[in-house]
Amino acid sequence: MSTTKKSNEIIAANVSKTFGAGPFAKEVIKDCSFTIESGKLTVMIGPSGCGKSSLIQLIAGFDQPTSGSITIGGRPIDGPGKDRLVLFQESALFPWMTTWDNVMYGPRARGEDAAASEAQAEFLLKKVGLEAFRDKFPAQLSGGMQRRAELARAMINKPEVMILDEPFRGLDHMSKELMWEYYAGLYEEDRNTNFFVTTDIDEAIFLADRLLIMTNLPTSTRSVIEIDIPRPRNIEAMADSKQANDIKTEVMTLLHEEAMKSFSGGSAAAADFLDAYSKRAG
Amino acid sequence: MNITKVLRKFSGRAALRGVIAIIVFIAIWEFGSRSLDLIGWRMPFVGLIPPPSSVLASWTGLFMEPSYWQSWYMSFLRVFTGFIVAMIIGIPLGLYMAINRTFYGIAFPSFEILRPIPPLAWVPASIIFWPTQEMSIAFVTFLGAFYTIVINVLGGAKSINRQYLQAAQSMGASQRDIFRRIVLPATLPSIVVGSAVGMGITWEVVVAAEMISGGGAGGGASGGLGFFIWSSYVGGSYEQIIVGMISIGIAGYISSELLRKLGGRFTPWLKTR
Numbered sequence: 001m002s003t004t005k006k007s008n009e010i011i012a013a014n015v016s017k018t019f020g021a022g023p024f025a026k027e028v029i030k031d032c033s034f035t036i037e038s039g040k041l042t043v044m045i046g047p048s049g050c051g052k053s054s055l056i057q058l059i060a061g062f063d064q065p066t067s068g069s070i071t072i073g074g075r076p077i078d079g080p081g082k083d084r085l086v087l088f089q090e091s092a093l094f095p096w097m098t099t100w101d102n103v104m105y106g107p108r109a110r111g112e113d114a115a116a117s118e119a120q121a122e123f124l125l126k127k128v129g130l131e132a133f134r135d136k137f138p139a140q141l142s143g144g145m146q147r148r149a150e151l152a153r154a155m156i157n158k159p160e161v162m163i164l165d166e167p168f169r170g171l172d173h174m175s176k177e178l179m180w181e182y183y184a185g186l187y188e189e190d191r192n193t194n195f196f197v198t199t200d201i202d203e204a205i206f207l208a209d210r211l212l213i214m215t216n217l218p219t220s221t222r223s224v225i226e227i228d229i230p231r232p233r234n235i236e237a238m239a240d241s242k243q244a245n246d247i248k249t250e251v252m253t254l255l256h257e258e259a260m261k262s263f264s265g266g267s268a269a270a271a272d273f274l275d276a277y278s279k280r281a282g
Numbered sequence: 283m284n285i286t287k288v289l290r291k292f293s294g295r296a297a298l299r300g301v302i303a304i305i306v307f308i309a310i311w312e313f314g315s316r317s318l319d320l321i322g323w324r325m326p327f328v329g330l331i332p333p334p335s336s337v338l339a340s341w342t343g344l345f346m347e348p349s350y351w352q353s354w355y356m357s358f359l360r361v362f363t364g365f366i367v368a369m370i371i372g373i374p375l376g377l378y379m380a381i382n383r384t385f386y387g388i389a390f391p392s393f394e395i396l397r398p399i400p401p402l403a404w405v406p407a408s409i410i411f412w413p414t415q416e417m418s419i420a421f422v423t424f425l426g427a428f429y430t431i432v433i434n435v436l437g438g439a440k441s442i443n444r445q446y447l448q449a450a451q452s453m454g455a456s457q458r459d460i461f462r463r464i465v466l467p468a469t470l471p472s473i474v475v476g477s478a479v480g481m482g483i484t485w486e487v488v489v490a491a492e493m494i495s496g497g498g499a500g501g502g503a504s505g506g507l508g509f510f511i512w513s514s515y516v517g518g519s520y521e522q523i524i525v526g527m528i529s530i531g532i533a534g535y536i537s538s539e540l541l542r543k544l545g546g547r548f549t550p551w552l553k554t555r
Contacts, residue, residue, distance in 0.1 A: 062448055080452040092445040096467040096551045105463070109455035137551040157453055 008073045008083065008160040008193050010036040010059060015068035016218075017054055028054045029065070030218035036161070037210060041187050041194040045204045045251065046214030046222075047259045052197045053089075055219070056165050059195070060086045072161065082106065085159035087167045091146045093138040099125070099149050100134040106157040117156065124152040127186075144175040151186065161193045168203065177235050180206050188231050201255070205247055206238055213251060216258040223254060249278050308334050332521045337528075340521035350510070353526075357492070357506040357533065360416075361484045364423025368480060372428050373473060376435025381465065393432065401425040401487045405494050419491045419506075426487035427480030434479070438472020439465060471552060474545035481541055485534045507533065 017029040028051040036042045036059075046052055057063040058070055061080040070077045072084065093102050103125060107117035125131045128148040130141075138146055147167055154162060168179045184207055187194055198204050204211055211225040229243060238244045312335060313320065314328030324330075332340075344350040379386045379393075401422050408418040446468060450460050492508025505513065507530050514522035546553060 060448070060452060062451075080448065082452060082454040085452055086448065088445045088449070090443075090445065092443070092449040094446060094449075094464065094467070096470070096549070105450070105455075106453035109450065109453055109459045109463075139551065153453075 007038045009038045010070065010072050010161065010193075010195070012055075012059075012070045013068055015055075015058065015065045015070060017051075017058065017063075018066045027218040029058075030220050031068070032220040033068075034212050034221045034224070036193060036195045038193050039191050040209040041184075041196060041207055042210045042212060043196045043198060043204045043208035044212040044214060045198055045201065045255065046219060047216050047255065048199045050214055050217050050258070051219035052214065053165060056086060056163055056197060060084055060163060082110075082157050083160040085154040085157055085162055087147075087150055087154055087162070087164040089166045089169055091138060091143075091150060093146055093150055093153070095138050098135050098137055099130055099141070102138070102149060103153045103156055105153065120156055121152075124156055128152045142175075143171050144179060147171070147179060148182070151183070155186075159192075161195060164194070164196045166198055167196075169199075176200075176203070181235065183207070184231070184233065201248055201251055202238075205244055205251070206233060206235070211247075211251065213254050214258075222258065225250065253278070332524065337521050337524045340519070341525045341528075344522070344525060353505060353507045353510040354529065354533065357488055357508065357530075358537075360419055360423050360488050360492075360506060361481075361533075361537065363420045364425075364488070365427045365477075365481060365484050367420075368424050368427035368431055368484075369477065372431035372476075372480075373435050376432040377439055377465070377469065379432075379436050380439030380469075381461070393429075397429045397433070401483075402490050402494070405491060409495065415495055419488070419495055422491045423484050423488045426483040427477075430480040430483060431473070431476040434472045434476025435469060438469040438476075442468045470549050474541075474549060477545065478538060478541050481537050482534065485530065485537065489530060 012032060012034050015029055015032045016027065018025050018027045020026055032055070034044075044052060044055075054063070058065050059077065061077045061084065064078075077084075093099075094105065097105065100121065103121045104117060107114075107120075122131070125134055128151055130145060130149055130152065133141060133145065133149075138149070141149060150167075167183075168176045171179060180203060187207075196204075196207055205227060208225075208227045211227055213222045213225065214220070215222045225247060227247060229238070229241065311328060311331075312333045314325040315331060315333035317323060317325040317329050375389070379389055404422050404425055405418070408421045409415065412418040412421055442465060446464050447460060450464050455463075488506065489508035489511070492506040493512045507526055510529075511523055511526035514520075514526060
């Protein structure tokens, strides 16, 4: 199947983004290059407030880089498009529409064939387990249900690339783990290009094929780790896996260094913790 | 399910408390008004106004009086004319200011200078530049609701979550579709709130305008509830003053309730919170 898919590799080359001008200019992204490979789940992790969301705005086409270029399948990105759909941090379900109308928004907005898209919406609602909630408003759904409804609303548009900006932030730990397994399952089914941004190390390692580790502000790519733990992955097995824990230590070390840069005065406690953790893992 | 039961029980109690409070209030009023006869000492303030029993008697007498109901009708007519015109002009104006930066730059400063002028300060001017008295009252009433509606619509439309717009945009929605299915419904709660506040101001304004202008061209019967109170005062019928005041209270309540019901119908998703 993957052989027939056309490439939708996203390449960011020497991207910089500065907000404001003159003495108030703030450089958020600096000379940042990375590749989101076609048909892979790429996870980007970095300290919070490091400019990851600004990068998403650029990839989604809501904003333009100050310098450098971003291309998808070789074409430059010059605006938002349904080939790249974004799932935002906070739920962006339209509160005034029922689950059904939310899912149907994209096809209706583009004036697509009603019967075909209704069948697809029904199929997707069943897939995310919300067929009994089709006539509920978002406020009547739990946090996890809202995220699943949003996944369905995005998937109905058959995006070439799904961009997820810390989508499970704010969920409690149990729902979060369930959502990881659920989302990983969806990804494994069709192996579309996925770009997932997070600050959660466990989440990153559980989900990623490739892990991009970002520097602190102004952000750029610190390092790239390929995670070849076989799929489907399992939460408990991952917790016991030496491979996963080695990666975790490596990522923590890198992220700790980056976090320390923004932590004026440093933090002895954090250093001690990291030291203790590396001993345990080793 | 338990929570709803508790709520129902509580609301029953709350209703009972409300009824008892009103009864006690009326009893104190009745006693205070008759205090000179009953205990030989006139209670301050309350002792000067007629007791509720004679207000009620005067009111039942008025029930058969067409001119009393004509006053209701006239005030309602003015309130709703002014209010509906304010919505028809105010909602599009607020929306357009929110989505068009050029128009905002042109219109907003003038709007902000005119807004602090109380509607009642417009009474003399509007009597001068509107041909009929009826139109000048309607204009002043319109102003009462207009500014509040515009400000609320503008604020509501400007504070739409940017992610709603971006989500719609990336799903390939046209500007037209985004306006119709995102901007408009997202602003609806603010429209409802603005209208409810505007309605309250409309009643305040209409009563004062009726008092100042001395009612419509037809005099007495076409004067509305504000003029009803004023003429009762001039005629020395203190019972009728209070009947007029309570009538306005009831009329205002009916209008707000009507608006709440209507607003709730337009914003069903807010009830689920």
